Amino acid sequence: MTADLTKGKPLPVIFRFSLPVIAGNLFQLFYTLADTIIVGQTMGEKALSAVGATTVFVYFILCFIQGLTNGFAIILGHCAGRHDEKQAKYNIAASVYISIAVAFVITVITCLLVPSVVKWMKVPQDISHDAQVYLMVIQAGTAATVLYNLISNILRALGDSRMPLIFLVFSSLLNIILDYVFIVPCAMGVGGAAFATVLSQLLSGVLCVVFAFRKYDLLHLGKNDWKIRPDYILSNLRLGFVMGFQMSVMCIGQIVMQSCVNKLGTEAIAGYTAASKVDQLSVLVNNAFMSAIASYVAQNYGAGDMKRIRNGVVASLFLTECTNFIMIVLILIIEPYIVPMFVSSASPEVYSYASDFFLITLPFYPVLGLLAVYRTSVQSMGNTWAPFTACIVELAARCGASVIFGGIFGYSGIVFSSPLAWIGADLVVIPVYMAMTRKNRE
Numbered sequence: 001m002t003a004d005l006t007k008g009k010p011l012p013v014i015f016r017f018s019l020p021v022i023a024g025n026l027f028q029l030f031y032t033l034a035d036t037i038i039v040g041q042t043m044g045e046k047a048l049s050a051v052g053a054t055t056v057f058v059y060f061i062l063c064f065i066q067g068l069t070n071g072f073a074i075i076l077g078h079c080a081g082r083h084d085e086k087q088a089k090y091n092i093a094a095s096v097y098i099s100i101a102v103a104f105v106i107t108v109i110t111c112l113l114v115p116s117v118v119k120w121m122k123v124p125q126d127i128s129h130d131a132q133v134y135l136m137v138i139q140a141g142t143a144a145t146v147l148y149n150l151i152s153n154i155l156r157a158l159g160d161s162r163m164p165l166i167f168l169v170f171s172s173l174l175n176i177i178l179d180y181v182f183i184v185p186c187a188m189g190v191g192g193a194a195f196a197t198v199l200s201q202l203l204s205g206v207l208c209v210v211f212a213f214r215k216y217d218l219l220h221l222g223k224n225d226w227k228i229r230p231d232y233i234l235s236n237l238r239l240g241f242v243m244g245f246q247m248s249v250m251c252i253g254q255i256v257m258q259s260c261v262n263k264l265g266t267e268a269i270a271g272y273t274a275a276s277k278v279d280q281l282s283v284l285v286n287n288a289f290m291s292a293i294a295s296y297v298a299q300n301y302g303a304g305d306m307k308r309i310r311n312g313v314v315a316s317l318f319l320t321e322c323t324n325f326i327m328i329v330l331i332l333i334i335e336p337y338i339v340p341m342f343v344s345s346a347s348p349e350v351y352s353y354a355s356d357f358f359l360i361t362l363p364f365y366p367v368l369g370l371l372a373v374y375r376t377s378v379q380s381m382g383n384t385w386a387p388f389t390a391c392i393v394e395l396a397a398r399c400g401a402s403v404i405f406g407g408i409f410g411y412s413g414i415v416f417s418s419p420l421a422w423i424g425a426d427l428v429v430i431p432v433y434m435a436m437t438r439k440n441r442e
Helices: 010-043 045-082 085-120 125-140 142-157 162-183 189-215 230-262 266-303 306-342 348-380 385-409 411-441
Strands: none
Touching (some): 010 266, 142 189, 230 266, 266 348, 306 348, 306 411, 348 385, 348 411
C-alpha cells in the first residue's frame, strides 16, 4: 500500500491527495480544449460543430467507464483500509477480467450504432459526415480509455494520485502534438483529432501499467491470484455497474440536452460547445475532489472510523466550495475571450449563446459541489440505492426540462435543465448522508 488515508488531519490529507488529481484533470481539460481549438481554428465553425454535436455521446461512454472503474476502486479501497493484500489482489484480477469484457462489448456495439447515434442526436446534415467519422474513431479506441481509467483508479484506491497525473500530463502533451500533426500537415480532418486522442491515451495507459508494475509489489499477481473467482467478479460487477450506470444515466440527460440544442442550428451548437468545454473546468475540479473523498471514505470505512469520515466530508465541502468560487470568478474574467479561442470569425449569435450558458449555470456551481461530495461519500460507504435514485432524478430533470422548458423558453430553458438536475439530486443524497452518519453516531 502506498498511502494510508486513515491517519493525519483530514483537511491536509484530502488536500494533498486532491492536488495531483486536480492538476491531472486540468491537464485533461487543457488537451480537450486544445483539441477543440485546433479543430475550430484550422477547419472552421462547421468542423467545431461536428465535434461538439457528438462529444456528449463520447462523454456518455466515458462516464460509464469511469463509474465502472471507480466502483472497482472503492472495493479495492476497502481492502487497503483493512491492509488485506490477498483480497486486494483477487479484486484487481476480477476488475481486469471485467474490463476486458466490457471494452470488447462497448467497442462492437457503439461502432455499429454510430450512424444511428448521429441520426438520433439530430445532427445537421451539413456536418453529419464529419460527426460520424469523429465518433467512429473515438469508439474504436474504447479499450485505450478502459485501460487508462482502470490503472488510474487502482492506483488512486491505493492512495497514489501522483503516478496517474504524470502519465496524464504525458498524454495531454502528446495529444496536442498529434492533433496538430494529424490535422494540419497530414490533413486528416476531424478523424485526425479523434485518432490523436485515442493514440495518446493508449500510450499513456500502457506506460502507466509498466511503471506501476515496477513500483508496486501488490500489482505482481501470481497464478493463484488470476484464478477466476465468481464471488469477487460478482461483487465488483454489482458496484461497478451500478456506478457506471449512474454516471451514464446522467449523460443520457446531457445527450437529450445536446439533441435539443442541435435542433437550433450550427450557431447554437458552436456557442454551446465553446461554453460547455470551459464549463468542464468546474466538472473536472469537482471530480478531482470526488476522487479524493472516494478514496478517503473507502479506506476509513474499511477501517471502521465513522467520525473521521464525517470530519473528512466537512473538509471536502470546504475545499470544493472555495474552489468553485474561484472558478466562477475566473470564468467571468475570461468570458469575452472564450468564443474567439475556438472560432476566429464567429457570428454574434455564437457569442450570445455562449454568454447565456454562463449566465444560467455559474450561480449554481456551489450546488454541484454539494452533490459531488455527498453523493461520493454515500457511495463509498456502500450505499448504492441513494446515488442511483439521485441519478434517476437528474435524468428526469434534464430530459423533462430540456424538452418542456426548451419548448417554452428556447435555448435558456435547455441550459437551465442542468442546475435543476443538480438541485433535485441534492435533495436525495444529502438527507441520506445525514441519516447514515446520525445512525452510526448513535
